[in-house]
Structures are given as C-alpha cells and as structure tokens.
Amino acid sequence: MSGPDSSRPAGWRREKAAPVQEPLTLDRIVAAAIDLVDREGLDALSMRRLGTELNVGATTLYWHVKNKDELLDLAIDHILGAIPAPDPALSWREQLRRLAVDTRRVLIRHRNLIMVLATRPTTGPNAIASIDRLFGVVRRAGFEGRALVLAALALLNYASGYSVLEAAGLSVFGSDVDEATVRQRLRENSEQVMAFIETLPDGQFPDLQLVARNLLETDDDARFAYGLERLLDGLEADLATTRAPA
Amino acid sequence: MSGPDSSRPAGWRREKAAPVQEPLTLDRIVAAAIDLVDREGLDALSMRRLGTELNVGATTLYWHVKNKDELLDLAIDHILGAIPAPDPALSWREQLRRLAVDTRRVLIRHRNLIMVLATRPTTGPNAIASIDRLFGVVRRAGFEGRALVLAALALLNYASGYSVLEAAGLSVFGSDVDEATVRQRLRENSEQVMAFIETLPDGQFPDLQLVARNLLETDDDARFAYGLERLLDGLEADLATTRAPA
DNA sequence: TCGGTGACTCGTACAGTGTTCGAGTCGCCA
DNA sequence: TGGCGACTCGAACACTGTACGAGTCACCGA
Numbered sequence A, B: 001m002s003g004p005d006s007s008r009p010a011g012w013r014r015e016k017a018a019p020v021q022e023p024l025t026l027d028r029i030v031a032a033a034i035d036l037v038d039r040e041g042l043d044a045l046s047m048r049r050l051g052t053e054l055n056v057g058a059t060t061l062y063w064h065v066k067n068k069d070e071l072l073d074l075a076i077d078h079i080l081g082a083i084p085a086p087d088p089a090l091s092w093r094e095q096l097r098r099l100a101v102d103t104r105r106v107l108i109r110h111r112n113l114i115m116v117l118a119t120r121p122t123t124g125p126n127a128i129a130s131i132d133r134l135f136g137v138v139r140r141a142g143f144e145g146r147a148l149v150l151a152a153l154a155l156l157n158y159a160s161g162y163s164v165l166e167a168a169g170l171s172v173f174g175s176d177v178d179e180a181t182v183r184q185r186l187r188e189n190s191e192q193v194m195a196f197i198e199t200l201p202d203g204q205f206p207d208l209q210l211v212a213r214n215l216l217e218t219d220d221d222a223r224f225a226y227g228l229e230r231l232l233d234g235l236e237a238d239l240a241t242t243r244a245p246a
Numbered sequence C: 001t002c003g004g005t006g007a008c009t010c011g012t013a014c015a016g017t018g019t020t021c022g023a024g025t026c027g028c029c030a
Numbered sequence D: 001t002g003g004c005g006a007c008t009c010g011a012a013c014a015c016t017g018t019a020c021g022a023g024t025c026a027c028c029g030a
Helices: A026-040 A047-053 A068-080 A092-109 A114-118 A125-141 A146-168 A179-198 A206-215 A220-242 B026-040 B047-053 B058-064 B068-080 B092-109 B114-118 B125-141 B145-168 B179-198 B206-215 B220-242
Strands: none
Touching (some): A026 A068, A068 A114, A092 A220, A146 B114, A220 B220, B068 B092, B068 B125, B092 B114, B092 B145
C-alpha cells in the first residue's frame, strides 16, 4: 500500500558488477514521466512505456505509485514547485505580476502536461504553497475579508486559466525546450491561427478577419501581460476606494 | 469518408411496423454524447457505450463521425452554440459582462465536458462565431489595432479559463441539472475546499487558513464576477487614456 | 421487373490501455 | 540458517478506439 519512502537504507542495491542502474525512486519516476510527456505528449505516457523508459517492468511502477492519476498529480505538483516566491521587498503589484508571469512561464514550459489541471482539483503541496504565497501578497497589499479571497482567486484563475487555454492551442510535441524556441513555437502558432482565420468564409465573421492581421503584432507574452495589467489596474483601483471602510 | 449530410431524403426509413426508432443522425449522436457525459462523466463516454445508448452498434457511429476526437469537438461546439449574442442596445461594458457571464454559465452547466477545451484548439463554427461577436463588441467599444486584440483575448481567456479551472474542482457526476442544484453543488464544493484547508498542517500555510473562513461568504458567481469587473475596470481605464491618440 | 448503387449497419479483430494477482528475487537481521 | 520485508515482474482481465469487410435495404435507371 505505502511506498518505499519510509527508511530506505541507502545503497542497499549492489554497487559492483557494473553500474547496473540507479535505484528506482519515486523522484526518478516522476521526472521520467514529465520528460516523456514533454517530449512526446500526454498520450505517449502509458505505464508500460514509462516502464521501458526506466528499464523496468510496467507493473513495477505500481509499487511506488498508487495509480496513474496519482502519478499525474505528482508530476503536476512537481512542476508547480518551480514557481518561485516573489521578492517581498518589491511592491505588492510587482510581486503579484511576477507570481502570475512565473506561473504562466512554468506551465507553458510543460504545456503538454498542464491540461490535467483541467481534469481534477489541484491539491499538491507545491500548489497549496504557491496559493498560500499568493494570498499572503494580496493580504499585505491591503485586501482583507471577502475582497482578499476575491482578488486572489481572480489572479490565480486568470494566470492558470489563461495558460491552460493557451497551451491547448499549441502543437503537442516537444515542449520544455529553451525559451527562444518556445517563443518561436508560439509565433508559429499565431501564424497558424491567422491562416485558419483566412480560410473562413468571407464576410461571415467580419470582426475576426478585420482583426487577424493584428494578431501577429502581439506576441504571446504581451497578450498575457496586457490582461494581467488591466486586472491589476482594476484591483488597485478597488483597493483605493475600499481602503478606509472596513 | 463523408457523412450523410448531403441530400438525405426525408423519411426514407420505414415508418410502419411500429416506431422502430428515430433515424440515427449526427445531431442525435452529439446530443446523446453530451447527455451521457453530463450524467456520468467524460470517462463514461466510450464509443461502445454511446452505441448502446443509441441502440446501435459501436462501429455504426463511425459512419457519421470520423473519430472520437471529432465527436468531442462537435459536442463542445454544440454547447458553445448556447452562448447568446448580447443585446447591441446595451452599453459595451454590459455587453461584455453578459458575454463573459453567459460563457461561464454555459460551460459550467456542462462541466464534465469542458475539460476537452484544455486538450486541443477550439475551432468549431459556434466557437468562431462567439469569438467574432466578442471582437465586434470590443471594437465598437472603441478599441482598435493591437489594443483590440489584446482586450478581447484577455476577456476571452479570463471567462473560459476561469470556467475550465473552476469545473476541474467540481465533482464529476451529474452536471446539467437545474441552476439551483448547480449552485448547491458549487457551495458543497466550497465547503469541501474549506474542509481540506483545515486538514493542512497548522501554521504551515498561515494565509490560506486565515482566509478559509471567508471562502464560504462568497458564492462562485460572485467570485467570477469580481475578477470580471476588475478586468472591465482596467479595460475601461485603458480605453479612456488611449482614446485620443491613434 | 431487374440489377446496381450508394447509404447505412454491424460483428470481428487488433493493438493497446490501466490495473490486479501471485510468484519470484534478493539484501538484511535475528 | 531461516525468514521477512522490500521490490520486481509476467500473465491475465476487462476495457479502449478504430479498420475491415460483409451484410441489409431504399431507391433509381433501364
């Protein structure tokens, strides 16, 4: 039932007779799963395939992991762990901005995996910690009570929701490459979207076509940032009007 | 290869000898798929199961539909068709508000299905039409060029992304019930979230726990609406400052 | 009336899935 | 030395999406 986490004696496996392979740990499994999904997409992640990726039988994985869903949860939470805590010396607005931007950067970097965020609630420790930090920043900004919850959830859902939908439009293979290539991919995607719009029956969707040519003038970072800034503008204004009354 | 859409003679099937059953059409298939997913969750939707649901062999469906992915796309687009066009007599802000609120209402109503929005790009005719209407409202509000694209995408991704993430946290079975029951479900979910937060190790996530009791004081509609209003506030302010310069 | 054609249905089969079960191996400790 | 617990794994089960080919049947031109 439980994993090998409790008191695993270090180096129990034979070290001699050639470096057979590293011992199989939960960390290695999760890392291999993320790597596989990054390279070949979520559909490529089957237990058997992940097993061969680790030179291990498929059913062996079930000693370390309850089932595939738990594995996905662990993978998601692992990548959420890469969201850094914002520097508390910065202004609250800058802290919130970085939290949102970093969240999106981390999620898009693993864009083949984040669709599972839409599949079940996210309750891993790293997710919880990240949300807790968000609430902290919002609270120190001056929000309290109901407004604190509302403001934090608006930011959280904007950042994650935007990223999830954005990733849905991207090609499936080969995420987790360097940032420059990611930007290139995003740009290619914009071009595809524009090409698609051009194929639509003329005059039926006038505003879409009118607007298509402006798509390429805005890269994806700018699109995300614009809505984020407007949201922060609105929050700041709301904070100013409701500060005095409790 | 192609479906029966082209010149299907009406009433070709025998009408006598008992009402055998309605002829199998693409519409009936899509409707049955949505209904099944609403009732029992996305995992319950298999081609065989959908077949028996329609008193039909599983492989029969493949004459009407290319594959399961296409079926899901059709289902998604079908429910997106329920988003009404906003009354053009209203103010632009009110129109945008209704577009966003209606989008969320429609999506949450079929909350077992909308996770496929996170799976692939959404390019169905109803989706396109809805986005076109959104661009139209934003344009008539006074946005142009780059700002038009940015503002519309911010709203689109806030509304859809928020809904997708929200649905991910909801229980899987029995969507598409009446609005009152939906609200009840949402409230139950809030209580579960609060209960979960209470189980966290004390003091480790101080801001989350501090905030938990405020969760129940905000229903889900209000949470969505708050962020939406802040976003609209920000857009309105941005429009005011950039109206004169082209 | 006959034959054909195209619309439509479906049983079978194939490769692949997640997961269970029971048997196996092997380092360590009493 | 014997046993135990950690760990691995092959076989099997019930299921999945889908290709293939055979079948049925309404209609149409000859």
